Amino acid sequence: MRRRTPWLLLLLLPLIAGVQRELDARLGRYRATEEALFVWSGTAVRRMAPGLENVMADLYWLRTVQYFGGQRVFDREKRFDLLEPLIEITTTLDPRFELAYRYGAIFLAEPWPQGAGQAQAALRLLEKGAREMPQSWRIRWDAGYFRHLFMDDPAGGARILLEAAELPGAPYWLRTLAAAMKSKAPGERDFARLLWQQIHDEAEAAPIRRNARLHLDYLDAADRRDALQALVDRFHETRGRWPGSLAEIVRERALLADAAGVAWDYDATTGRVRIARLSPLWRLDRWKAL
Amino acid sequence: MQPASSPALRIDGLTKTYRLGLTGRVTRQALHPLDLEVRRGEIFGYLGPNGSGKTTTLKVLMGLVRADAGTVEVLGLPLADPAWRRRAGYLPEHPYFYDYLTPAEYLGYAGRLLGLETGLMAARSEELLRLVGLSDSRDVPMRRFSKGMVQRLGLAQALLNDPEIVFLDEPMSGLDPIGRHMVRNIILGLRERGKTVFFSTHILPDAETLCDRLALLRAGRLLKVGRLDEILAIDISHFEVLCTGGGAAAREAAAAAGAGAAREMGERWRVEIGEPALAALVSAVAAAGARVLGVQPVRESLEEYFFREMGGDTARDPWTLAD
Amino acid sequence: MDAGRLTRIAAVAANTHREAVRERVLYNLVFFAIVMILSGLLLGQLSIRQDEKIIKDIGLAAMDVFGTLIGVFLGVSLMSKEIERRSLYPLLAKPLSREEFLAGKFLGLSFTLLVNVTVMALGLYATLLATGRGADPALLKAVLPIYQGLVLVVAIAVLFSTVASSALAAVGTVCVVVAGRYSDVVRNMRDVVPDAPTWLIEGLYYAMPNFRNFDFKNRVVYGDPVGWNDLGFVTVYWLLYLALTLGAAAAAFRSRDFH
Numbered sequence: 001m002r003r004r005t006p007w008l009l010l011l012l013l014p015l016i017a018g019v020q021r022e023l024d025a026r027l028g029r030y031r032a033t034e035e036a037l038f039v040w041s042g043t044a045v046r047r048m049a050p051g052l053e054n055v056m057a058d059l060y061w062l063r064t065v066q067y068f069g070g071q072r073v074f075d076r077e078k079r080f081d082l083l084e085p086l087i088e089i090t091t092t093l094d095p096r097f098e099l100a101y102r103y104g105a106i107f108l109a110e111p112w113p114q115g116a117g118q119a120q121a122a123l124r125l126l127e128k129g130a131r132e133m134p135q136s137w138r139i140r141w142d143a144g145y146f147r148h149l150f151m152d153d154p155a156g157g158a159r160i161l162l163e164a165a166e167l168p169g170a171p172y173w174l175r176t177l178a179a180a181m182k183s184k185a186p187g188e189r190d191f192a193r194l195l196w197q198q199i200h201d202e203a204e205a206a207p208i209r210r211n212a213r214l215h216l217d218y219l220d221a222a223d224r225r226d227a228l229q230a231l232v233d234r235f236h237e238t239r240g241r242w243p244g245s246l247a248e249i250v251r252e253r254a255l256l257a258d259a260a261g262v263a264w265d266y267d268a269t270t271g272r273v274r275i276a277r278l279s280p281l282w283r284l285d286r287w288k289a290l
Numbered sequence: 291m292q293p294a295s296s297p298a299l300r301i302d303g304l305t306k307t308y309r310l311g312l313t314g315r316v317t318r319q320a321l322h323p324l325d326l327e328v329r330r331g332e333i334f335g336y337l338g339p340n341g342s343g344k345t346t347t348l349k350v351l352m353g354l355v356r357a358d359a360g361t362v363e364v365l366g367l368p369l370a371d372p373a374w375r376r377r378a379g380y381l382p383e384h385p386y387f388y389d390y391l392t393p394a395e396y397l398g399y400a401g402r403l404l405g406l407e408t409g410l411m412a413a414r415s416e417e418l419l420r421l422v423g424l425s426d427s428r429d430v431p432m433r434r435f436s437k438g439m440v441q442r443l444g445l446a447q448a449l450l451n452d453p454e455i456v457f458l459d460e461p462m463s464g465l466d467p468i469g470r471h472m473v474r475n476i477i478l479g480l481r482e483r484g485k486t487v488f489f490s491t492h493i494l495p496d497a498e499t500l501c502d503r504l505a506l507l508r509a510g511r512l513l514k515v516g517r518l519d520e521i522l523a524i525d526i527s528h529f530e531v532l533c534t535g536g537g538a539a540a541r542e543a544a545a546a547a548g549a550g551a552a553r554e555m556g557e558r559w560r561v562e563i564g565e566p567a568l569a570a571l572v573s574a575v576a577a578a579g580a581r582v583l584g585v586q587p588v589r590e591s592l593e594e595y596f597f598r599e600m601g602g603d604t605a606r607d608p609w610t611l612a613d
Numbered sequence: 614m615d616a617g618r619l620t621r622i623a624a625v626a627a628n629t630h631r632e633a634v635r636e637r638v639l640y641n642l643v644f645f646a647i648v649m650i651l652s653g654l655l656l657g658q659l660s661i662r663q664d665e666k667i668i669k670d671i672g673l674a675a676m677d678v679f680g681t682l683i684g685v686f687l688g689v690s691l692m693s694k695e696i697e698r699r700s701l702y703p704l705l706a707k708p709l710s711r712e713e714f715l716a717g718k719f720l721g722l723s724f725t726l727l728v729n730v731t732v733m734a735l736g737l738y739a740t741l742l743a744t745g746r747g748a749d750p751a752l753l754k755a756v757l758p759i760y761q762g763l764v765l766v767v768a769i770a771v772l773f774s775t776v777a778s779s780a781l782a783a784v785g786t787v788c789v790v791v792a793g794r795y796s797d798v799v800r801n802m803r804d805v806v807p808d809a810p811t812w813l814i815e816g817l818y819y820a821m822p823n824f825r826n827f828d829f830k831n832r833v834v835y836g837d838p839v840g841w842n843d844l845g846f847v848t849v850y851w852l853l854y855l856a857l858t859l860g861a862a863a864a865a866f867r868s869r870d871f872h
Contacts, residue, residue: 050794051828055674058667062656096835097666308872346872352706354871372708380706386698390635391628402624403707405617447703457706 042092057094064090064100068107068115080116083107087125091132099205101129102142106211109150119150138202140164141174145195148181158182173198193219296366298455298486299328299351304360306346306510320346321510323360328488328503330454333481335497336490337596338507344490345383346510348459352380365454376404379448383459383490385440389433393424393443396432397450404451411450418446423472437464445476456480458489462496474500494592506599513599521595529568530588534558536580543578547571558583621709625717626724633687633725642683643729649675650736654744665746666834672737673755673830676730680763683729685786687722688770693779696871711866715771719859722767730760754844755833761851762827766790768855769822772862775869793824822854 049056064086087104091097107115109122126143133139141164148157158178165174177198180191193216200212228246235243235252243249250256257263262279266272275285306321321343328334338344349355351362351369362369365377387396394415401411419425422442432440441464448456461477462470477487477500491497497504498518506513506521514521531549533540534557541552541559547570549561563571572582633639653668695701695718704714734756738748769789773782792799800818802809826847832839 050797050825051677051830052674054666054670054831054834058656058670062667094831096831308870349702349870349872352702354702354705356868356870372710375706375708378706380703382699382702382706384699385703386700387703388628388632388700390632395631399624399628400703400707403621403704403709405620405708444703 042089045089046093053093057090057097057100060086060090060093061097061100064104064107080107080118083116084118084121084125091125091128095132098129098133098136098139101125101133101139103208105129105142105146109146119146122146123151135167135169137164137167137170137174140167144178144181145199149195154181171202189219189222296363297327298330298332298365299326299334299488300363301326301347302361304347304350304362305358306343306350306355307358319510321350321357324510324512326505326512326515328455328486330486331481331484332502333477333487333500334489335501335504336488336507337492337494337497337504337592338490339492341509342507343510344492344507345459347507348380348382348457348490351457352382376451377454379451379453379456381441381444381448381456381458381461384463385444387432387440387443387447390431392427392429392431393419393446394428396443397447400447400450406451414450414452415446418449421449421476422446438466438469441465442469442472445473449476449480453485455486455488458487460491461489462491462493470496494596498592506596508599518592521592528562528564528588530560530562530586531568531571531575532558532560532583532586533575533580534583536575536578540575540578540580543574544571547574562588617708618713621713622717622720625704625709625714626721629691629718629721630725630728632691633722636687636690638686639683639725639729642679642686643732646675646679646729646733647736649679650733650740653737653740664744665741668737668740668744668746669749669752669834670830672733672740673752673759673834676733676737676756677759677762677828677830680726680730680733680759681766681790684722684726684763684766685770685783685790687725688767689774689779689783689786691722692718692771692774693782696774697779699871702871705871712863715775715859715863715866719768719771722771723764726763726767727760730756730763751833751836751839754839755829758827758829758844758847761847762824765822765824765827765851765854765858768858768862772858772865775862775866789822790824793822796821796823796825822858823850826850 045056045060046053064083067082067086068080083104087100087108090100091104094100105122105126108118108125109115111117123143123146126139126146129136129139130143140160144157144160144164146157147160148154151157158181161174161178161181164170165172165178177195180194196212196215196219200209200216203209203212231249232243235249239252243252258275258279258281260279260281262276262281265274265276267274275282302325304321304324304326305319307317307319310316310318324343324347336344336347346355350357351364353369364374367374391399397415397418398411401408401415406414416425416428419428422445424439424442424446427435427439432443435443441461445458445461448458458477461473465473474496477489480487481502489500501518503515503517504521505515531544533544536543544552544561544563547563548567549563549571552559552561561571568585572585576582650668650672653664653671656664656667656671701714705711734753737752742748766786770782770786773785773789776782777785796818799821800814802814802817829839829843
């Protein structure tokens with residue numbers, strides 16, 4: 001009997017947890033811990049924990065990530081009020097926490113409700129990062145890109161990218177990117193694809209790569225959607241009505257024709273689509289074989 | 291090597307004043323100038339009530355407390371010379387020897403501090419643990435030890451280097467009767483082997499049965515030094531006569547011979563008589579029909595002496611510090 | 614120095630280490646340190662890519678913080694216990710000088726801390742290897758000064774224990790160690806107390822053991838080169854401060870009466 005007592009005590013744990021839940025429900029609104037920062041100033045934290053700044057920065061960064069994730073997934077109100085101060089404290093504690101600048105900027109800049117929609121704050125953060133880590137071309141690359149993407153300032157973005165390209169270890173494609181940014185209007189899909197492809201290829205962290213992949217996939221999807229929309233529009237032109245379903249478009253052979261208006265040649269045994277012999281384009285295709 | 295004739299211990303003018311409190315302005319003189327000599331091969335008792343300076347003297351000898359003035363020689367060597375410490379042993383009052391060690395480990399540690407050769411040390415520790423009755427507990431961590439067991443180990447470590455002189459501070463404290471008997475035997479055994487034993491105690495019967503010579507200490511001053519019979523002999527004043535039978539006649543005869551009132555002890559009775567009238571009393575009592583069972587000289591006990599010297603009047607507790 | 618002296622110092626050191634090893638609190642602290650280091654694994658995964666940085670940050674900080682706790686605890690308790698429980702008495706009656714005892718005690722404690730730091734460093738490397746990161750040998754350039762700092766903590770604890778009771782010694786040691794970690798605050802005291810005389814501030818700043826000197830964590834974690842000159846100067850500072858602390862401890866211990 002006596003031997004069993006400690007194990008019986010474990011039964012108290014669920015009881016305690018239950019009471020705590022009740023207490024949280026009753027008293028939670030008076031506490032508001034989730035929305036509070038214990039210390040608002042990174043300098044103050046720095047003073048409080050000499051020699052432990054890095055670990056404190058890590059803890060604040062974890063809290064930032066949790067806060068961002070939690071806000072995104074659970075909270076319908078999605079206010080992100082604490083996001084900027086959290087990142088600010090993190091980077092003050094550990095001014096060389098590169099990823100905190102870069103990912104923090106993404107958290108801040110992504111339009112609401114994916115992110116905080118605070119592009120200005122994101123750029124301020126990246127500028128601070130560039131000051132603290134003058135050798136980091138990645139932070140400047142982000143800064144240039146963000147300036148172009150969120151602030152509609154391709155010229156300013158391109159200038160920052162060129163600065164980044166001057167830094168030791170910076171890849172040559174930053175110059176290409178800068179040139180493309182200057183010549184193209186923002187939002188053009190080819191340019192966006194170029195940017196995201198670079199991010200994807202350069203990414204060291206899986207989440208960043210996943211994020212870039214997502215954007216690339218979205219660009220693809222947009223291309224395909226536009227192609228399909230064009231078919232739907234042509235159906236409307238020829239028949240004077242909208243197709244009843246997407247399948248109806250496929251049945252309308254006239255739509256599935258090459259530019260010369262000749263239907264495609266489809267070989268059911270090999271599964272190949274070819275330009276039909278009847279088409280005037282056939283010769284060119286044989287010659288060029290694009 | 292010093293001549294064997296040098297005393298085992300010589301203390302000249304030893305003075306110690308403790309500073310108390312934070313400022314050190316309050317002082318207490320623990321030792322007034324103290325002179326003492328202990329001969330080789332004797333058991334020397336260092337007696338005094340609590341707070342009389344016994345432990346302070348021993349601590350000065352062991353280098354735990356620095357004296358203000360005075361010189362000390364142990365085995366003919368000055369106190370500061372570490373060489374004599376190799377040939378001496380010390381059992382502190384209420385010793386503690388680390389809870390986490392076993393007796394065997396502790397003796398190993400002590401042996402290395404003494405610079406004993408490993409093989410010799412192992413043999414000595416086994417022998418000593420047997421001597422003090424700790425053989426069965428040699429590998430038991432001392433946190434499981436009783437006070438008496440710790441005291442026994444204390445004695446063992448004091449004897450580890452087969453010392454020429456042993457300083458024992460209250461060696462009987464915390465021991466049961468068997469333990470006391472053991473310690474007495476060990477002390478006597480040391481004397482047989484020509485060692486010097488210097489021990490402090492406030493238990494007077496221990497001193498009475500063991501010491502060749504003793505010193506009486508009160509409030510940091512030496513009261514008396516000498517053999518027990520030198521201190522007490524002067525006072526052998528009367529004899530005790532133990533008788534049986536004889537009825538009232540014999541008791542009256544005793545009274546007539548000058549004895550005090552008889553004390554009845556069941557069948558036997560006892561009277562006290564001064565030496566001059568002893569022979570007359572014995573024959574008178576025998577003539578009255580009683581049998582004389584024994585005659586014993588009555589000597590003042592150390593305890594009585596102590597109370598007389600230290601206490602002055604009985605109202606005052608003789609153990610407290612006099613000044 | 615005769616061989617006997619070395620034997621005695623080694624005997625005291627060995628016994629001190631044995632006492633520490635049989636002290637349960639030590640295991641608790643080392644256990645928590647290892648848990649902290651391993652928790653870097655978990656936290657690293659929560660943190661978006663920065664697992665290597667976070668594992669190193671937490672591992673080195675745990676070594677520093679728990680090492681300091683162990684240093685204060687062992688330094689104070691093992692030294693003052695000898696005095697307060699009087700286990701020192703029979704030892705000093707033997708041919709063991711007080712300086713030898715002090716040296717042995719200090720060396721034993723330093724060795725125990727070396728073992729602890731080694732265990733924690735192995736834990737950190739194991740964590741890094743378990744996450745497929747390399748066992749970066751440059752980390753040792755942060756571990757070594759951390760260890761030096763811990764040895765200094767022990768020396769300060771020993772100094773306080775020779776002059777004060779264990780409770781006071783613990784408080785004193787903690788105060789000095791904390792003040793030594795906040796030495797920058799001392800220097801910036803003028804911000805708070807504009808009237809404080811410069812000589813006082815400067816004097817306090819230089820008198821205090823500056824534990825920031827032993828902090829190479831940030832530089833090592835970010836792979837900055839840490840030159841041997843820097844470590845060499847830190848070592849010189851360390852040795853000088855050790856000499857000061859232990860010298861004071863020896864002087865205090867020598868003149869002390871045990872009553």
